[in-house]
């Protein structure tokens with residue numbers, strides 16, 4: 001959506017598309033801050049080696065690194081759980097599975113900086129989520145599935161009549177893929193407690209909400 005012009009001044013549209021750079025690219029900024037020795041591309045061949053190994057591990061293990069990052073987010077669905085300590089422990093554990101490979105320590109670094117970048121991106125996404133935290137991970141997964149699709153940008157997520165509503169834009173060529181991801185998210189939200197993420201169902205009262213037994217309380221038990 002273009003910016004609007006009001007009284008001769010350009011006013012940014014509130015519903016600006018949220019797009020995110022690929023994770024490896026976002027991780028580079030974190031790498032520079034935390035591991036300047038690896039990040040630096042020096043003239044000297046010897047100094048350049050760490051950077052070459054780091055880039056190599058992304059090239060050879062890109063999908064595994066991304067999968068490890070997403071698995072962390074699945075197991076730590078809310079922000080409070082995504083602590084520095086938990087992220088560090090996860091990257092150690094992820095690298096442990098590459099036992100004996102020269103690239104183990106670079107893999108650990110890639111997961112570490114990638115996770116920090118991912119958690120930061122998802123915090124940004126949450127500014128546009130207007131539901132309780134039980135659905136946050138569902139929306140994140142929708143966003144991950146659509147990121148990289150032509151013209152994709154996230155506009156927002158909210159709850160209405162007990163169901164999840166997603167707002168986004170994409171090119172016609174990406175319609176099928178994004179619609180499919182949207183369907184998955186909406187169907188998952190329909191059986192997930194909006195408060196806590198536990199299995200839930202739609203509760204009917206004066207208002208409608210998708211909730212687990214605990215959050216629905218005794219009100220609904222007959």
Ligand SMILES: [Zn+2]
Pocket residue numbers: 193194195196197198211212213214215
């Ligand atoms: Zn609940």
